[in-house]
Amino acid sequence: MITETISFASVNVGDKLPGKEVPITSALIVGGALASRDFTSVHHDKKVAQANGLPDVFMNILTSNGLMGSYVTNWTGPDATVKKIALKLGAPNLPGFVMTLVGEIKAKDDSTGIVDIEVIGENNVWGMHMAGTVQVQLPQ
Amino acid sequence: MTPEETKAFEEKIHAFVGRENGPPKRGNDDVNEAMIRHWAEVMGDELGTYTDAEYAAGTGKGGLIAPPAMLQAWSMEGYPMAENPAQDIQRQLHNVFDAHGFTGVLGTNTSTEFFRDLKPGDQVTAHCIIDTISEQKATGRGIGYFIETLTTYTDQNGEEVGKQVFRVLKFIPADSNDAADSSTEDDSPSVPTRITSPRGHDNSWWWKACDEGKILIQRCTSCQTLRHPPRPMCGECQSIEWDSIESTLDGEVYSFTTLHYPKIPGYQYPNTVGVIQLSEGTRLVANIVDIDYETIKIGMKVKGSVEQVDEKTMLPVFRPE
Numbered sequence: 001m002i003t004e005t006i007s008f009a010s011v012n013v014g015d016k017l018p019g020k021e022v023p024i025t026s027a028l029i030v031g032g033a034l035a036s037r038d039f040t041s042v043h044h045d046k047k048v049a050q051a052n053g054l055p056d057v058f059m060n061i062l063t064s065n066g067l068m069g070s071y072v073t074n075w076t077g078p079d080a081t082v083k084k085i086a087l088k089l090g091a092p093n094l095p096g097f098v099m100t101l102v103g104e105i106k107a108k109d110d111s112t113g114i115v116d117i118e119v120i121g122e123n124n125v126w127g128m129h130m131a132g133t134v135q136v137q138l139p140q
Numbered sequence: 141m142t143p144e145e146t147k148a149f150e151e152k153i154h155a156f157v158g159r160e161n162g163p164p165k166r167g168n169d170d171v172n173e174a175m176i177r178h179w180a181e182v183m184g185d186e187l188g189t190y191t192d193a194e195y196a197a198g199t200g201k202g203g204l205i206a207p208p209a210m211l212q213a214w215s216m217e218g219y220p221m222a223e224n225p226a227q228d229i230q231r232q233l234h235n236v237f238d239a240h241g242f243t244g245v246l247g248t249n250t251s252t253e254f255f256r257d258l259k260p261g262d263q264v265t266a267h268c269i270i271d272t273i274s275e276q277k278a279t280g281r282g283i284g285y286f287i288e289t290l291t292t293y294t295d296q297n298g299e300e301v302g303k304q305v306f307r308v309l310k311f312i313p314a315d316s317n318d319a320a321d322s323s324t325e326d327d328s329p330s331v332p333t334r335i336t337s338p339r340g341h342d343n344s345w346w347w348k349a350c351d352e353g354k355i356l357i358q359r360c361t362s363c364q365t366l367r368h369p370p371r372p373m374c375g376e377c378q379s380i381e382w383d384s385i386e387s388t389l390d391g392e393v394y395s396f397t398t399l400h401y402p403k404i405p406g407y408q409y410p411n412t413v414g415v416i417q418l419s420e421g422t423r424l425v426a427n428i429v430d431i432d433y434e435t436i437k438i439g440m441k442v443k444g445s446v447e448q449v450d451e452k453t454m455l456p457v458f459r460p461e
């Protein structure tokens with residue numbers, strides 16, 4: 001369990017978060033869709049996904065959002081507060097792909113203790129899956 | 141669609157802007173430990189503040205909280221989505237798009253602000269409106285419109301706990317045969333190819349010649365002025381009579397840029413795109429290849445050839461002479 005929280009004072013613009021590889025599996029796609037209560041067929045039924053132009057089931061947006069959130073809060077630790085997650089979606093994540101997450105601190109606001117972390121998730125087959133910014137308030 | 145049909149269609153879809161998607165929707169489940177734990181398991185959330193009540197009580201959070209990214213999940217419709225989804229206003233809007241050929245749908249952006257952490261027992265209600273519909277756009281997926289919904293989430297006291305902007309593209313699928321091909325022959329994801337050239341009445345002849353390995357330049361038959369890209373009328377004498385000549389693909393670099401990011405599937409990176417001043421006098425946009433982009437100079441002499449750059453695409457590429 002992660003118990004340390006990163007302090008606002010200890011981070012600087014330009015700092016990078018450790019990269020993380022996320023193997024994309026059918027289990028992750030279907031599990032993420034169900035955990036987010038998203039029963040849209042393209043996220044659990046391969047035939048429907050194929051009728052919609054993709055070779056297999058693909059990750060739903062709430063899971064992408066959740067993975068971006070967990071990537072950041074696993075790094076910040078428990079006493080940080082997420083203020084905003086904004087992401088732009090690119091290529092779909094399909095079973096068999098590996099998505100690599102990287103993050104970098106782009107801004108620090110001394111008055112609020114909020115840092116802006118740019119997060120990019122790129123898969124090894126089709127490239128950029130998501131790119132966005134997570135704003136998180138860190139303790140001083 | 142004719143311009144009149146497009147106008148009538150746009151009037152229909154714009155009538156949805158500003159409308160509430162339906163009555164405010166209270167989540168079927170209040171924020172609860174079990175659903176949080178299921179989420180944390182899948183997403184790889186490792187914080188005890190999400191899953192370990194005893195530990196969480198001793199942190200700055202004072203007890204369990206839900207992962208913020210779960211906000212939207214609390215008021216999702218759930219299983220009926222699979223079989224018999226609610227016919228809310230958003231669905232009715234999508235039906236209007238579908239009826240006019242805009243059958244494709246793709247989530248493109250989501251942006252969520254969180255005003256406080258949610259704790260077990262909180263009750264989330266979603267208030268969703270159709271906020272904006274864009275002008276018609278030509279996208280890599282096809283012609284379409286971006287629809288933005290704005291959802292405000294409130295708690296049991298009517299206080300706002302978050303706000304989400306969600307953007308989808310409703311589009312006319314550009315090449316619906318691709319899917320059938322890849323699904324019947326082979327289950328593995330196909331290697332992505334480049335974005336298909338947009339071929340219309342005024343330029344498909346140019347692309348057809350490119351497919352056959354020739355780069356043509358349009359020529360006005362009244363005043364002999366060359367022009368590119370292809371268009372119906374001569375800019376010099378307004379004649380609409382034209383023929384074409386074949387370029388020798390001798391040229392020099394007029395301008396160039398190198399793209400590193402975002403990496404669009406089907407393209408090689410770094411991706412150097414040049415504006416080539418052809419010896420005939422017109423300019424052509426094409427990749428400059430087989431050279432370290434840092435050594436490219438404006439005015440550098442280049443020679444082009446038409447090559448197969450992927451399974452489906454012929455394009456001119458230029459190399460330093």
Ligand SMILES: [Zn+2]
Nearest residue numbers: 360363374377
């Ligand atoms: Zn002319």
